[in-house]
Amino acid sequence: MSVVLDILSSVGMWEAILRIATPFILGTLGVLLCERVGVLNLGIEGIMTFGAMIGWLTVYMGAGLWAGLLVAALCGAMFGLLHALLTVPLGLNQHVTGLGITLFASSFSYYIFRLAVPTATSPPTVEPFRALEVPVLSDIPFLGPVLFNQTAPTCLALGLVLVIAWVLYRTPLGLAIRMTGENPHAVDAQGIDPIWLRIGTIMAGSALMGLAGAFLTLAAFNSFFPTMVQGRGWICIALVVFALWRPGRALLGAVLFAFFDAFQLRLQTVVDGVPYQLFLMLPYVLSILALVVMARRARVPQALMVPYRRGER
């Protein structure tokens, strides 16, 4: 028991949580946008991989870290456009299209990576984002390092939670987006084209997925390796359900998952005689439990995965 308390009271663990949570926050926001407008985007796993690779490559080739993030977001948006064109105007099956994009984007990432660094045996590193030590505030004991000793992309992710919550709930555009996910016919009847709205929103959401990937290479691991996303994208899909499709809860879900993850990492190192795989399972098992509890209350967007065709009843 005291082991658990030791872990829970260490600054290091709490400091790690927001860092671990960042890709989940960004990815979950991305999925949330897509689903709010009525489209499932299983391309996330691949789009994150591609974002991780292209962000890293941009910086490796000599551009700045922010340029890396920007390129990753743009590439994410392009994959989003592909997904949107296939699923929205053509109305193809969203599961199949999304999985196809994941397979394509993951393999394509590795291909480009190999073209860029054909010979290296250990992945080349880049100089990552450093923590922004906010003067004064980061000196506050405990809370200082936990909240104010984070990297710029983490701050960006937190800011995006606010921005997306504002857009969805306070602007006419956000209302139109939510309405499209519920009943695109109603949006059309008000003279707004749900097709374009879907395409645009999916692109924005996919750009966030690209960012989520780039965070891994540019602020966490400093280099790219093809399996690095490791199912984080799938977790984001589940987190959106846990979040009941709301941005604030998406943040909560991401932080909760990161907490379990940080906790199990530390538990692994101090508890002997238990296979470490059991600890690895912990965050997943707990998310499944949380999902079971939350999903009962979920108000799923009614038009999720229902293609819209004009003039069809």
Add this chain to the structure above:
Amino acid sequence: MTRVLELDGITKRFGTTLANDDVSLHLEKGEVVALLGENGAGKTTLMSILFGHYTADEGSVRVNGETLPPGKSRAAIDAGVGMVHQHFALAANLTVLDNVMTGTEPLWRLRSDRAAARARLTRLSERFGLPVDPDAHVSDLSVGERQRVEILKALYNDARILILDEPTAVLTTQQSERLFATLREMTAQGLSIIFISHKLNEVMAASDRVVVLRGGRVVAERATRETTKEELAELMVGRAVERPKRPPAQPGAVRLEVTDLHLSGKGGAALNGVSLMLRGGETLGIIGVSGNGQTTLAGVVSGLYPPDRGTVKIDGAELRRHDVPHAIAAGIGRIPEDRHAEGVLGDMTTWENVALERLWAPEFSRRGIVRRSAARAAARHILATYDVRGAHLDGRVGLLSGGNMQKLILGRVLEADPSIIVAAQPSRGLDEGAIAGVHRRLIAARDRGAGVLLISEDLDEVIALSDRIRAIVNGRVSPAIPAERADARLLGLMMAGDWDAAREIEAAADKMPEAQDAL
């Protein structure tokens, strides 16, 4: 009078279907025009063109003298046209205010002005007598309230011309009356209205002028004052429709005996001690204002919910277990009130829907394996015999029109040769031709010896089909009167709960010899 709307020579094809053929129509300020026509006549298509949802192949739309650009809903909205769709265009998970506000502000504004929108919505709902709670989720609203939201949505867009597509299809009689009163109030305030319908009663009651559409063409236009129901019916269908005549009943053995049924809280209104008896070869009509327990009664008899107290005997035996499979096995055939929710599974195929209700019967399955070929043969037989149009064995049932879906359900029920048929609102939402067909089938089933329990809000239908009539009020049933004695006044009294006259008539009828062994 000023002409606010003019449709000129509208033609629209869907593939080879000519949905509208050179249709011209106009609307004066403050007028209520009924667009009358059977299902498939092209009414919705015409109004969708007016609203910019479809683009016409030929013809033009003018509002206040200005031609509308084709295919642009926004232009129609801006010109003051509002549409209340047949299938409401609402989002159930969002609030009333959300639904009304969508698309009313410039999209790129950084902040929507919800306070102003709320104030405006409240003002409108007071002005037109359409009370709603702006913060209620649409999913929590009744059908009538949802329709109010649809109307408010149009008014919120400053509609001066309101188009309602079959507004009463989903409403009860009282709700419809209230709706038409509201529409009158709106015309008094300078709005002009087109409502689509295939119900003659409401067209006669609520319109100033009637335009009749048949097969995509305008076949007639009449001032409502100068026409009759009969004339309109004939114009609409293109021939004189005759609802079938009911030959005298040949009542046989008691098929259904319900004693002292009590049930509270399930499926709407409660039952507070219902007893009735139904013989083979006769039809018992149950009338009543909706919400008095008729839906619950149908549910209990067809096995949907077990009663709290009381018994249901079918052919003299109580059900072993009170559930739908046992009720159907015991000989109940159910024609449910809400076809889409309780009659068919819209996403499944025709043959599956035919087999589903009696899947466990040896006819359709053996040792847990579905007998596909037998089920498909049965479905094929029903499609042919009951003239179900537009259905394919492997097509989704949800795509069928209401009339054809009802024919399929009728076929499924009647082919099982039930001893009791529970028919709840069997002709709701159907057009004249289809209604006559349903009536003919129900009379034929009765003549073959089935007992028919007919639950309907449509008094004409009840009088035409029933041999005896009871009213249901507050979960209790009135004495039964023979249909020959039924008139509007007596039925009105019965539905209002004044049963003295009915009791005398029943007592007199019971003295007659053939009713001696009644109970």
